[in-house]
Amino acid sequence: MHGNNNKQPLVIANWKMKLLPEQAFDLAKKVKKSSAKYTGAEVVLCPAFTEISAIANIIKGSELKLGAQDCFWEEHGAFTGEISPKQLLAYDVHTVIIGHSERREHVQESGDMIHKKIRLLLSLGMRPVLCIGESFDERAEGQKEVVLLQQIHAALDGLWLTDSNQLVVAYEPVWVIGSGQDIDPHEIEHTHQVIKQALGDIFTSAVVDEHVKIIYGGSVDPENVGHYMRQNSVSGVLVGTVSLDATQFSAVVAGAIKF
Ligand code: PGA
Numbered sequence: 001m002h003g004n005n006n007k008q009p010l011v012i013a014n015w016k017m018k019l020l021p022e023q024a025f026d027l028a029k030k031v032k033k034s035s036a037k038y039t040g041a042e043v044v045l046c047p048a049f050t051e052i053s054a055i056a057n058i059i060k061g062s063e064l065k066l067g068a069q070d071c072f073w074e075e076h077g078a079f080t081g082e083i084s085p086k087q088l089l090a091y092d093v094h095t096v097i098i099g100h101s102e103r104r105e106h107v108q109e110s111g112d113m114i115h116k117k118i119r120l121l122l123s124l125g126m127r128p129v130l131c132i133g134e135s136f137d138e139r140a141e142g143q144k145e146v147v148l149l150q151q152i153h154a155a156l157d158g159l160w161l162t163d164s165n166q167l168v169v170a171y172e173p174v175w176v177i178g179s180g181q182d183i184d185p186h187e188i189e190h191t192h193q194v195i196k197q198a199l200g201d202i203f204t205s206a207v208v209d210e211h212v213k214i215i216y217g218g219s220v221d222p223e224n225v226g227h228y229m230r231q232n233s234v235s236g237v238l239v240g241t242v243s244l245d246a247t248q249f250s251a252v253v254a255g256a257i258k259f
Contacts, residue, residue, distance in 0.1 A: 009229060009256040010168065010213055010236030012044045012067060012129060013243030014097060024051040028058045030246035035062045037250065040257040042236075044095045045243075049083055056091045067095035067129070070103060073116035075124075085124055096121055097238075099155060100131045101174045111154025118155055122165050129168040129238070130155050131217070132195070136175035145194055152198045161203055161211045168213045169195060170238045176218030178241060185227045188216050192233035222251035229259035 013031075015024065024047050031045065046067040047055050056066055072082035085096060098121070099114040114130070121128045132151040134144040152169070161167060171191055176183055192214050199208045216228050217238030228234050237256060242248045 009041045009259070010044070010215055011041050011253050011256050012095070012097070012168075012170075012215070012217075012236070012238045013046060013249060014069060014100070014217075014238060014240045015045070015047050015243060016069070016102070016240060017048055018244060019047070019051075021051055021054070024048070025054060025058060027244065027246055028055045031249060032059050032062045032064060034246060034250040035059075035064050038063060038253050038257070041253050043253055046095075046097055052088070052091050052093065056093075065095065066091060066093050067097065068093050069097050069100070071096050071098075071117060071121070073113065073120050075120065085121055085126055089124065089126065094125075095127045095129060095168070097129045097131060097170075099151070101133055101172060101177060105174075111151065114155045115157075115159075118167075119159055122159060122161065122167070125164045127166045127168060129170050129215075131170045131172050131238070133172040133174045133177075133218070139173070139175065144191070148191070148195060149198050152195065153202070156199070156202050159202075161207050166211055166213075168215060168236075169199065170215050170217050171195060172217035172238060178219065180219050180221075180241075182224045182227075183218065185231050188228055189231040189233055192216070192231065196233055220252060222248060222255055225252050225255035226258060229256050 044065045044067040046069050068088050071085045072079055075084050075086050098117045103109040118128045132148050134147040138147045195214055199212055213235040214233055215236035215238055216234050220237045220239045221242050239252055
């Protein structure tokens with residue numbers, strides 16, 4: 001079992017900036033059609049901000065949930081171009097991906113920015129999905145765990161989880177994202193254990209068991225999902241490329257439910 005308060009596997013679809021509105025609507029409709037089969041998994045779709053409102057309407061009446069790919073660290077104010085978590089809440093978005101490696105790389109999102117976003121989300125009772133992961137070079141240099149611990153502490157030190165809080169940590173090795181590569185499930189399990197230990201140092205292991213899920217992301221597909229989900233500490237998956245194909249995505253959800 002997954003060693004978590006909530007054993008239902010969590011499957012998050014990250015559509016990134018890959019779809020025009022009509023394509024996103026079409027995909028949401030197809031995913032909704034197959035979602036009757038998803039009982040046993042919690043499935044969260046994360047479209048771009050511009051499609052959030054329309055997709056909220058499309059998935060109404062299904063068990064699917066809506067998430068976002070990012071948000072700002074203030075609730076309200078003169079912050080041109082930014083989106084408040086409160087604006088997301090208005091569309092019933094409770095789950096927000098924070099610190100994805102593409103944001104760390106392309107818009108220089110820092111540990112401090114990530115920390116402030118997570119703090120605000122938790123204060124609003126929303127669920128951050130903190131993404132962490134090492135690059136190929138960091139792994140080759142034997143720095144993987146150092147990098148992961150730095151990212152975890154920068155994001156979470158000084159925060160606390162109350163009864164109403166849920167946190168997700170997504171381990172996504174940067175060199176696996178979008179590569180189509182499988183990685184050794186035992187390496188994932190080992191890394192998740194390291195992450196769990198670090199989270200326990202911050203929050204206590206009792207709080208981690210109650211309030212935190214650790215999921216895996218990086219080229220998850222219908223073939224490898226079962227191997228990953230079979231690992232004790234893997235409570236779900238974050239899916240990019242394969243989430244853009246409704247049939248393949250359904251197969252990933254089905255594979256996640258089996259374990
Ligand atoms: P991928 O993306 O499934 O295409 O590797 C995962 C992610 O970036 O969250």
